[in-house]
Amino acid sequence: MNSLTVSSEIVELLKGSNILVQPSVPVLVEKVLKRGEGILTASGAVRAETGKYTGRSPKDKFIVEEASVKNKIDWGSVNQPISEEKFNRLYEKVVHHLKEKDELFVFKGFAGADEKHRLPIQVVNEYAWHNLFAHQLFIRPTKEELHVHEAGFTILSAPSFQADPLEDGTNSETFIIVSFEQRVILIGGTEYAGEMKKSIFSIMNYLLPENNVLPMHCSANVGYEGDVALFFGLSGTGKTTLSADPHRRLIGDDEHGWSANGVFNIEGGCYAKTIGLTREKEPQIFDAIRFGSVLENVVLDQDTREPDYDDNTLTENTRAAYPLQAIDNIVDPSVAGHPNTIIFLTADAFGVLPPISKLSKEQAMYHFLSGYTSKLAGTERGITSPQATFSTCFGSPFLPLEATVYAEMLGKKIDEHNAQVFLVNTGWTGGEYGTGERMKLSYTRAMIQAALEGELNHTETYKTKVFGLEIPLHVPGVPDDVLIPRKAWADEDAFMEKAKELSAKFRENFTKFNGVAAQIEEKGGPQL
Known part of the structure; x- marks a missing residue:
């Protein structure tokens, strides 16, 4: 999938002295702890809390009403329009806000394991733990790929910046806005990391059909004889449990594309629900939560730092983010027939x-x-x-x-x-x-x-x-x-x-x- 040149505002932002590009997992973990963004758990994972928003904010999602997409988007309560004028004004505010920060963290990588259909992305984060999340959830480049990486889409994530609904045309202080022409996703007013993951999935749901690739919200696995299975299902239907099969290898647990060549994972990691998690019920997920993983809104024992996966005090939507490589029984790279x-x-x-x-x-x-x-x-x-x-x-x-x-x-x-x-x-x-x-x-x-x-x-x-x-x-x-x-x-x-x-x-x-x-x-x- 071809990339396009990023906007001049982002180019200027990334020239700043406060930019840390492609920090390693240990560096990011150190930054999280030093900056007080999270704490270390008994297994070595980072635990962060997201405050007011412990899930997605669907009423705060917008797509910029631009000429190239105006007649293609299915406008409505899911895809709410916002004017170019209001977007541009908010865009400038967010860039200015990020420039003022002591540190910014940049992840460069891909969405899409099939090289023919992958989208080069970069994620600019105000928080180190959000950048660690991006590092684990998206596809990480090799040194050679990083050297020639040109972003086709950029996420600007500014959780501490809050919109003014009257002035900015949003519904609240929170916003998730996509501009397909400027190839930018603005996220502000929410600390929930899942907004980054789902924003990229939404982008792929727009871009992939243009190349005759079906984007799918499903898990996928493959048998040892090469037979591929897809599992679609909403929360509570058993999708994670039933697609985790010791006799089959996991392609991915949530987002896939189906091209002329076969199925490929859009992501490089997993974002698993952890409420009620036990090693007995879901050993793959339980054992994947270790150093480099991110736990979101999981309650810990104050002394031992052991997670209490049954405690829903903060939210029922407790989560763990970890790379696919933390699971033994996977297809790597995440492509199949x-x-x-x-x-x-x-x-x-x-x-x-x-x-x-x-x-x-x-x-x-x-x-x-x-x-x-x-x-x-x-x-x-x-x-x-x-x-x-x-x-x-x-x-x-x-x-x-x-x-x-x-x-x-x-x-x-x-x-x-x-x-x-x-x-x-x-x-x-x-x-x-x-x-x-x-x-x-x-x-x-x-x-x-x-x-x-x-x-x-x-x-x-x-x-x-x-x-x-x-x-x-x-x-x-x-x-x-x-x-x-x-x-x-x-x-x-x-x-x-x-x-x-x-x-x-x-x-x-x-x-x-x-x-x-x-x-x-x-x-x-x-x-x-």
């Missing part, structure tokens, strides 16, 4: 979706656009029963283009490479949440293993009435009566009523596409 199997994970608290079902291309496009899972009673204030939640393409906050662009690309890729797509319900069976029971993890693992090994490609199936899904009648290691959800319910009429209720929620959600995906809905959506 075309996917043989695609898994859509959902935790259906209505208890009506099959434990596993085979999807046609149109059904795959429909469920990709829907991105369904459930919020459970008690997870948020005011939720007293299961709530259907939908995230377009399993990543709606990061899609600058019309969602159907990504769905159409997925459909073409499925056709071209004969990928088999499965919808896997890791949620409830025998009744909705509170009545039924959670699907056994051992059964889900057996179903996914059968899908990955191709055992379900030509097996006998049963077609459901409401959603029109093809359920395999036999899966090794899974009782047959578990596979068809209506048989697990004591009252078949109650099952049909609940299935129709969920079907209506799917249809209601799909109205946001304003008919542009009518053919996908007709061929791939619910039958009632």
